[in-house]
Amino acid sequence: MKCPYCSAPDSKVVNSRPSDEGASIRRRRECLSCARRFTTYERAQLEPLMVVKRSGPREAFNPDKLLRGLTLATEKRPVDPDVLRAFAYGFEDDVQLGEIPSTEIGRRAMTFLRPLDGVAYIRFASVYREFDSLERFIEEIQGLKDKEEGDETA
Known part of the structure; x- marks a missing residue:
């Protein structure tokens, strides 16, 4: 996942849990380059x-x-x-x-x-x-x- 702060191409998932009553997955990520954290949502x-x-x-x-x-x-x-x-x-x-x-x-x-x-x-x-x-x-x-x-x- 591309970092929204520094545009580095790699990040690691720090935390993952269901969201929107199980309709999506909330992932807390950390950029491997600038070490800033951001949240993404994944859904089918x-x-x-x-x-x-x-x-x-x-x-x-x-x-x-x-x-x-x-x-x-x-x-x-x-x-x-x-x-x-x-x-x-x-x-x-x-x-x-x-x-x-x-x-x-x-x-x-x-x-x-x-x-x-x-x-x-x-x-x-x-x-x-x-x-x-x-x-x-x-x-x-x-x-x-x-x-x-x-x-x-x-």
């Missing part, structure tokens, strides 16, 4: 989940891309990064189809973020739903506020 890949983009083309699902979007939405928010990672890397396991529309990925991410953090939800929604007006943005915030108030009275 059967058939890649294909994402159907809005404009029509298909591409393989990339959990790093989903994680990047979730991380941006939760930046400087009290959200555990491990929860985001578990969602992004477990996403493919939850989908039983061979392909999924990108809009469905966005919808599921919003459903995941909504109870986790309202601000992160609005940040993600503003990009995903491509708000074209201030009124649409305010409607989304009001819907979130109404949902929270409904939860408090229940």
Whole structure:
């Protein structure tokens, strides 16, 4: 495994254990050149989940891309990064189809973020739903506020 710090080609496995409820293996590695440690995740890949983009083309699902979007939405928010990672890397396991529309990925991410953090939800929604007006943005915030108030009275 190539070291992410010095790009040396060799590293040794220091620790190995199951992760994501046995769906992957977490390996703690040490670079043989610079002696820095890093973590890798290994998982079996059967058939890649294909994402159907809005404009029509298909591409393989990339959990790093989903994680990047979730991380941006939760930046400087009290959200555990491990929860985001578990969602992004477990996403493919939850989908039983061979392909999924990108809009469905966005919808599921919003459903995941909504109870986790309202601000992160609005940040993600503003990009995903491509708000074209201030009124649409305010409607989304009001819907979130109404949902929270409904939860408090229940």
